[in-house]
Amino acid sequence: MNARQPTTSLPPVVGAYRVIPLIQEGASASVHSAVAGAEIQESLGLPGALVENWHDKAIERLGQLVKQRRGLRVFLDTCTRCGACTDKCHYFLGTHDPKNMPVARQDLMRSVYRRYFTVVGRYLPWLVGARDLDESMLDDWYTYFHQCSECRRCTVYCPKGIDTSEVTMAGREILASIGLGQQYSQEIISKVRRVGNNLGMKPRALADVLENLEEDILDETGVAVRLPLDDEGADMLVVTPSADFFAEPHVDGLIGYAKVLHQAGIRWTFSSTAAEAANFALFSGHHGHLRELAMRIRLAAMDLSVSRITIGECGHAWRVAYSFLDTLVGPLDFLQPGHTRAEHICEVTHQLWCSGVITLDPQRNAGKVVSFHDSCNVARGASMGDRPDGQFTIPRALLAASVPRVVEMSADTTRQKTFCCGGGGGVLTDEMMEVRIKGALPRAQALQAVVRSDQVTHLATICAICKTQLSTVLPQHDLAGVQVTSLHHLVGDALLLS
Amino acid sequence: MPDYPSLPVVSDALIGGLLSAAVAWLLLATLWRMIQWALTPSPLPIVLAPAPRTRAGVLGRLLLELFVFRSLARASMITWLASLAFHYGLLLVLVVHLRFLIVPLPLWLLLFVRVSTWAASFLVLGLAVLLIRRVLIDRLRYISTPSDYLHLLLLLGIALSGAGLKYLWPVDLFATSQFLRGALSFNWQPLPDNAGLWLHLALVILLLLIFPVSKLLHGFGILFSPTFNQRDPNR
Structure with missing residues (x-):
């Protein structure tokens, strides 16, 4: 997650509320995510540039993936093109590009799958829309598989349960395997592998940041709230997206976690080797990297002998922690009974609040009218608590x-x-700004409605990408007056601290 | 008389045999597709949340998707109603076809026979709406391939030729029954001499042949869809 400001200045996008647009072919064909450089690709054991026999390699990899991932295979086989998903993707609603309709995005891969792996597609390609993987198709793969935020809203409406993110993840994995990795995700994965966090921030720098934050909290509240790093003997390891350490409005959420844990008297710590909850391998689709990045969390928890693992406000990190961690790194059976899976900071705070350990006073946030933006990976990829x-x-x-x-x-x-913020799934880069702004349209329209009817002042959310994306693009939708904020910023401000 | 089959016997067996083979292909190829799906590993839990935490909950979710098309109901009311009309119309019409297989006609089946006109009307109406929206809506036109239209036209052809047999070109019900029962028990009987019936049967055989290798298999796909059939990973 980078907090860089937009380098382009585009006119505000204010569409008519919830009107399904007419398709406009090629509308976002020119928005390309930057391709990873040779150095980054090679550091991940992948080819540094498009390989010569890319066609055969790509088909071979596709053949392997459909044999390895049931979801992918069933999804490629069972779509009836009923059109239920065609008006459900925020990128289609924002860009009007028909290849951003979920079914059309999947069909980029499905048509190739049919051509090479089904009898009808091999002999009667025109009949079933089977297509060769030629250069223009390869170009479409790269462009449109990277204009998907893998938010899975389309899956909610698909009568076959088809998950477009499985298709785009597989597509990105194939592209990276022939030399066309995505700069943003691959660079971050490479940094996490080398240094331990997305920013490539060394332990010393991280310790400085945390010390400064401790001083800030002391100045502001008069209470010595600690932000410990690598504290052996801590009970709880907190793993949070690294944007929480420095970016606005994320850092106020981090302060919120610290205040809650301080007030509850829990001895907790960050880890310098797992100072990153985000797992961008979910975006690049590489299961090996996904496992490797997830493993850091297990190893850090074992090194520090903690009895609980808590994940900060990060959407896809929570999906990985809640849904995949057991499968990827084995059961976390060394943790304290009753806490044998990673817990979300919201679950932890909620338990403390329900049991009366902490007290929240809403009047400390007087004047704020707040709406809540559900983050896609939390909403559709995970759960919390008992329900x-x-x-x-x-x-x-x-x-x-x-x-x-x-x-x-x-x-x-x-x-x-919920609609994606428009920046998830590895789309949160400067060169994607046009698509990011347009993709935020449905969320912005829903927000505009409550700003008009109820004078909403704040939009709270629990995902680092949502926070960066929404605070960057909402001004483009005439919503500069709404402050995007971390849920734990509001919790921290309402907390009675002593 | 010469002791070899005469020409009509050969051709009777040919048509009956073709139907037998088509039914066998339908069953075996469909089973094969499902075995292929079942044998493909499912490395990560990708259920769509909120997900059921019990097996009964998963069963309920699958039943709702299979029989009520719950997700489609969220997506588009018109498509949902047209799909329900088409699928349930087809189901009722298929049940009515049991009259050719169960002799004598049981009383319960008579109830279905009496609503067969309604069933056929829903079937045709549903298909017509699905076809019209595919032609009229620009998003649907964009994603449709020739096979998407042809599937609907094939089903419409079967439904309309079947309706023709009922209302325009009366067919010998007993002989048709004998032909069908013969084909399913490998004791092939002649097909009644009725051009409408020949057309109807030819289209049905075509449908049986393409069913396992086309999107028409989607109903079985729902059962294997990991977003539907998995429990919450931390149940």
Whole structure:
């Protein structure tokens, strides 16, 4: 997650509210995610440039993946092109490019799969829309597989349960394997492998940042709240997206976690080797890297002999921690009974609040009218607490306890049906700004509606990408007056601290 | 009389045999596709949250998707209604076809036979709406391949030729029954001499042949869809 400001200045995108656009072919064909340089690719054991026999290599890899991933195979086989998903993707609604309709995005791979791996596609390609993997198709793969934020909103509406993110992840993995990795994700994965976090921040620098934050909190509140690093003997390891250490508005959320844990008297620590919750291998689709990055968390927890692991506010990190961690790195059976899976900071805070260990006073946030943006990976890729819909109810319970007034956005844009912020899945780069701004349109429209009707002042969320993306692009949607904030910023401000 | 089959016997067996082979292909190829899916590993849990935490919950989710098309209902009311009309119309019409297989006609089946006109109307209406929206809506036109239209036209052809047999070109029900029962028990009987029936049967055989190797298999795909059939990873 980088907090760089937009380098391009585009006119505001203010579309008519929830109108399904007519398709406009090629509308976003010119927006390309930067291709990873040779050095980065090679550091990950991948070819540094497009290999000569890319066609055969790509087909070979596709053949392997459909044999290794049931989801991918079933999804490629069962789409009926019923069109249920065609008006559900924020990138289609924002760009009007038909290849951003989920089914059309999948069809980029499905048509090639049919051509090379099905009898009908081999002999009667025109009949079933089977296509060769030629240069123009390769170009479309790279362009449109990187204009997907893998948010899985389309899956909610698909009568076959087809998950476009499985297709785009596989597509990106194939592209990287023939030399076309994506700069943003691959560079970050490479940094995490070398240094331990997305920013490539060395332990000494991280310790300085944490010390400065401790001073800030002391100045502001008069209470000595600690932000420990590599504290052996701590009970709880907190792993958070590295944007929380320095970016606005993320850092206020980090201060919020620290205040809550301080008040609860929990001895906790960050780890310099796992100072990153984010796992960009989910975006690049490489299961080997996914496992490697997840393993750091297990190893850090074992090194520090903690009994609990807590994940900070990060959407896809929470999906990886909640849904994949056991499978990727084995069961976390060395943790304390009752806490044998990684816990979300919202779950931890919610338990403390419910059991009366901490007290929240909404009047400390007087004047704030807050709406909550559900982050896609939390909403559709994970859960929290004891209820299947805990990922919706727990953050909302904390929000309601921390601010005087909460206003929900339209129900078809929240909870399971939430719209992506427009920057997820590895799209959060400067060169993608046009697509990012347009992709935020549906969320912005729903927000505009509650700003008009209820004078909403703040938009709270629990994902580092959402925070960076929304604070960057909402001004482009005439929403500069709404402050994007971390949920734990509001919690931290409402907390009675002593 | 010469002791070899005469020409009509050969051709009767040919048509009956073709139907037998098509049914066998349908069953075996569909089974093969499902075995292929079942044998493909599912490395990471990718269920769509909020996910059921019990097996009964998963079963409920699958039943809702299979029989009520729940996700489609969220997506588009018109497509949902048209799909329900088409699929349930087809199901009822298929049940009515049991009259050719179960002799004598049981009483319960008579109830279905009496609503067969309604069933056929829903079937045709549903298909017509699905076809019209595929032609009219620009997004649907963009994603449709020739096979998407042809599947609908094939099903419409089967439904309309079947309706023709009922209302325009009356067919010998007993002889048709004998032909069908013969084909399913490898004791092939002649097909009644009715051009409408020949057309209907030819289209049905075509449908049986393409079913396992086309998107028409999607109903079985739902059962194997990891976003539907998995439990919450931390149940």
